[in-house]
Amino acid sequence: xxxxxxxxxxPAPAQLLGDFSALLGGDQxxxxxxxxxxSLARIEETMVRAKAVASLSSVFASVDVSSGGAEVGASAVKxxxxxxxxxxxxxxxxxxxSAASVCAAAAALLERCGVDEAVKKELxxxxxxICADDAPIVRRAAAHELAAMCEAVAGAEAFDGDLSATAxxxxxxxxxxxxxxxxxxxxxxxxxxxCAAAAAxxxxxARQRLADDARAAAAGGDGDDAEPAEEPWYxxxxxxxVVATAHVDASWRVRESLAKSFAGYVAYARRTVADDGVGGxxxxxxxxxxxxxxxxxxxxxxxxxxVAAHKSTNDVAATWSACFARHSDCVEAAGRGADxxxxxxxMAAACxxxxxxxxxxxxxxxxxxxxxxPADAAELAKAQRALFxxxxxxxxxxxxxxxxxxxxxxxxxxxxxxxxxxxARVAALVESTVHDNWRVRAALNGALPAVxxxxxxxxxxAQLLEGFVRSFQDRISEVRTSAVAVLGELxxxxxxxxxxxxxxxxxxxxxxxxxxxxxxxxxxxxxxxSYYLYRITIVAAFERLAHADVAAEHMETIVLxxxxxxxxxxxxxxxxxxxxxxxxxxxxxxxxxxxxIKPVLNELxxxxxxxxxxxxxxxxxxxx
Numbered sequence: 001x002x003x004x005x006x007x008x009x010x011p012a013p014a015q016l017l018g019d020f021s022a023l024l025g026g027d028q029x030x031x032x033x034x035x036x037x038x039s040l041a042r043i044e045e046t047m048v049r050a051k052a053v054a055s056l057s058s059v060f061a062s063v064d065v066s067s068g069g070a071e072v073g074a075s076a077v078k079x080x081x082x083x084x085x086x087x088x089x090x091x092x093x094x095x096x097x098s099a100a101s102v103c104a105a106a107a108a109l110l111e112r113c114g115v116d117e118a119v120k121k122e123l124x125x126x127x128x129x130i131c132a133d134d135a136p137i138v139r140r141a142a143a144h145e146l147a148a149m150c151e152a153v154a155g156a157e158a159f160d161g162d163l164s165a166t167a168x169x170x171x172x173x174x175x176x177x178x179x180x181x182x183x184x185x186x187x188x189x190x191x192x193x194x195c196a197a198a199a200a201x202x203x204x205x206a207r208q209r210l211a212d213d214a215r216a217a218a219a220g221g222d223g224d225d226a227e228p229a230e231e232p233w234y235x236x237x238x239x240x241x242v243v244a245t246a247h248v249d250a251s252w253r254v255r256e257s258l259a260k261s262f263a264g265y266v267a268y269a270r271r272t273v274a275d276d277g278v279g280g281x282x283x284x285x286x287x288x289x290x291x292x293x294x295x296x297x298x299x300x301x302x303x304x305x306x307v308a309a310h311k312s313t314n315d316v317a318a319t320w321s322a323c324f325a326r327h328s329d330c331v332e333a334a335g336r337g338a339d340x341x342x343x344x345x346x347m348a349a350a351c352x353x354x355x356x357x358x359x360x361x362x363x364x365x366x367x368x369x370x371x372x373x374p375a376d377a378a379e380l381a382k383a384q385r386a387l388f389x390x391x392x393x394x395x396x397x398x399x400x401x402x403x404x405x406x407x408x409x410x411x412x413x414x415x416x417x418x419x420x421x422x423x424a425r426v427a428a429l430v431e432s433t434v435h436d437n438w439r440v441r442a443a444l445n446g447a448l449p450a451v452x453x454x455x456x457x458x459x460x461x462a463q464l465l466e467g468f469v470r471s472f473q474d475r476i477s478e479v480r481t482s483a484v485a486v487l488g489e490l491x492x493x494x495x496x497x498x499x500x501x502x503x504x505x506x507x508x509x510x511x512x513x514x515x516x517x518x519x520x521x522x523x524x525x526x527x528x529x530s531y532y533l534y535r536i537t538i539v540a541a542f543e544r545l546a547h548a549d550v551a552a553e554h555m556e557t558i559v560l561x562x563x564x565x566x567x568x569x570x571x572x573x574x575x576x577x578x579x580x581x582x583x584x585x586x587x588x589x590x591x592x593x594x595x596x597i598k599p600v601l602n603e604l605x606x607x608x609x610x611x612x613x614x615x616x617x618x619x620x621x622x623x624x
Contacts, residue, residue: 030063073113104148146185159198176251191264206238236279259308263315310348338394354410361417408443543580
């Protein structure tokens with residue numbers, strides 16, 4: 001007889017049971033599902049086990065503990081403990097992996113249950129045993145839950161007493177598959193505000209242990225002639241110890257994981273280290289030393305590490321911007337990504353460096369209480385200028401179009417936060433950049449509102465107006481569409497306050513300027529355009545010029561132009577103008593609606609031979 005493959009249990013029941021509490025009478029009966037879901041979570045079939053774990057975590061989170069909370073908590077610990085020690089009959093690691101995956105959800109449940117501290121400690125001990133399991137796959141699953149477990153455990157004492165040693169063992173695991181996850185998870189723990197007290201408690205105890213170890217090593221020297229090993233500058237700072245080890249780890253995947261989570265370690269150092277420093281190393285020097293390790297990742301031999309470092313750069317700089325700006329080597333190392341031979345590195349560098357222009361601003365950032373202190377502002381300005389030189393010379397001139405596009409996408413946020421000279425250079429770059437690729441031309445349009453906000457109306461008119469008007473005649477539809485959208489953004493811009501940079505109630509581009517400099521030019525172009533798609537673009541632009549605050553004489557000009565467009569020879573132009581008239585009628589006065597808009601709509605409804613035009617006319621008339 002033919003050999004039949006083993007029947008795999010379907011994952012659907014394991015998934016559906018997570019929402020089964022309502023069918024049992026409500027969340028107060030959710031504990032009835034614990035044993036059933038535990039059985040499914042022990043199955044070695046990966047898909048079933050993953051669904052069962054997700055359902056069990058969901059039930060732990062939703063179960064009602066208002067009555068019988070102690071019993072529910074004890075039952076949850078029993079479930080996790082049973083999976084963590086599945087017995088000699090277990091054929092794989094599935095049960096232990098599932099136990100690791102639900103530990104954090106169980107710890108959060110215990111905090112709601114109000115159980116004794118002994119019960120909570122029992123669960124933490126179970127988690128510690130899983131983290132020390134012989135199987136790397138189990139330790140890896142446990143490492144994945146480190147941050148969630150630490151966030152779920154209430155109390156700094158519990159973390160320092162039961163979980164900090166576990167975390168450090170995972171950091172030093174012999175398998176890089178475990179270490180890389182532990183490094184990333186510890187970065188999340190140390191950088192999390194929710195774990196701030198626990199991180200501070202851990203740091204305090206670890207510093208004391210490091211000091212004790214140093215004294216013991218000094219006391220146990222090999223004779224009088226032996227010279228004691230020189231202590232590193234981070235000798236008494238445990239968080240930096242982890243970074244110092246991980247950034248030179250033999251596995252590039254660990255170094256990549258560190259690069260991704262580096263902002264958490266910087267946040268920890270800034271928040272936890274006292275102003276007078278640790279072990280004779282000042283707080284600023286410790287931060288600069290930490291950033292030196294980050295700078296080394298930009299020159300890593302592995303491409304993925306460098307990409308990860310660039311992607312994390314803005315988060316690292318935003319966490320401690322004044323320290324980052326002072327570290328000229330780190331700023332320079334980040335800039336070297338623009339010269340990398342690998343496209344993916346240059347792409348990551350383009351995004352990172354352009355974002356950094358906004359992060360390292362010497363001006364008052366949006367939402368900030370005030371500008372940076374003068375000493376910090378000087379360093380920030382110096383770093384921003386150095387980065388802008390790289391953006392201008394390298395990224396705008398890159399041979400690959402995607403690098404320029406990545407730069408332009410982030411430029412809108414950065415330009416208003418640049419110093420005056422750099423903002424003027426951006427305007428010059430946008431003015432002078434003529435590109436064959438339509439995506440670049442559209443992206444250049446997208447940068448115009450930010451440049452206008454930074455440079456002002458007069459500079460925009462002198463440098464950028466001509467190119468902007470030309471884009472309404474671009475041969476590519478997407479570029480013309482972007483020009484129409486940008487026109488609406490320009491109309492909505494508010495003039496910034498000279499002192500604070502915050503928007504005022506005054507429009508940057510008033511109605512007179514828009515109609516004279518743009519509306520008049522577009523209406524003249526319309527008369528010369530033989531291609532109907534270009535005329536559609538102009539009609540859409542006039543629709544954008546209309547708004548609630550536009551002056552009556554300008555609104556009449558807009559309405560009259562659209563009425564003429566509604567009589568165009570091409571049906572597509574006519575129904576586009578009809579749709580625009582429907583929108584404009586919301587802002588037009590009764591005279592314009594009665595004397596111009598309604599008559600042309602009635603004329604089209606009665607005489608137009610195109611069915612689509614008549615349908616749009618009916619919709620517009622119904623909306624009036």
